[in-house]
Amino acid sequence: MGLTHCNIKYSEYIIHKQWMEYAWNLAQVAGEAGEVPVGAVIVDLSGNLIAEGENRKERDHDPTAHAEVVAIRSATKILQTWRLHECTLYVTLEPCPMCAGAIAQSRLFKLVYGVDDTKTGAIRTVINIPDSPASNHRLQVVGGILESACRQQLQTWFGTKRHRHGDSQR
Numbered sequence: 001m002g003l004t005h006c007n008i009k010y011s012e013y014i015i016h017k018q019w020m021e022y023a024w025n026l027a028q029v030a031g032e033a034g035e036v037p038v039g040a041v042i043v044d045l046s047g048n049l050i051a052e053g054e055n056r057k058e059r060d061h062d063p064t065a066h067a068e069v070v071a072i073r074s075a076t077k078i079l080q081t082w083r084l085h086e087c088t089l090y091v092t093l094e095p096c097p098m099c100a101g102a103i104a105q106s107r108l109f110k111l112v113y114g115v116d117d118t119k120t121g122a123i124r125t126v127i128n129i130p131d132s133p134a135s136n137h138r139l140q141v142v143g144g145i146l147e148s149a150c151r152q153q154l155q156t157w158f159g160t161k162r163h164r165h166g167d168s169q170r
Contacts, residue, residue, distance in 0.1 A: 015047065016142060017146060020090050020092065021146065022049075023040055023041050023067075023091060023114070024146060024149060024153065026054040030054035033059060034058055035054065037055070038054065038067040038091065039091070040052065040053045040068045040091040041071060042071050042072070042074075043087065043090065044088075045087070050074075050075045051074035053066075053068065053069070053073075056070055064098065066095075066099050068103065072106050082107075083106070084106045084108045086109055089111050091111070092115065093113065093117050093150065094116050094125055094143065100129035100130065104139070108139055109139060112143075114146050123143070
């Protein structure tokens, strides 16, 4: 269905902004715990919170514990189905290839994200998995919700980390 970059109705923007603020707060918690600050929430079509997640790779010693995957796993357990076709995922950073694959596999209805990821973005920035012939599912995508706040959060976190550990770490 392709990407909409903030080309939405004001009423939709207000809803997206509300849920992105929730995800941003989860990202803040992740950052304070030493994780890359990314947060995610899953909401049903009626606007009810189903699940949430934040990056947990370091805490869980799990390379797949990205905010999106954590939220998807939680939502599928709560709803007792792997098909999330009546749900929207909000995440502060454009999903990576692993998460884009999980999003396609879970059949999410819509993805709303904050800021593009110029290194590993797999929704539109580096590659476009949802619209790829390799994807068996198409979803609606909205990018750029709270883009500045999400970018600033990541830049501040990485800047602080580099300052503490010197410029040698990435």
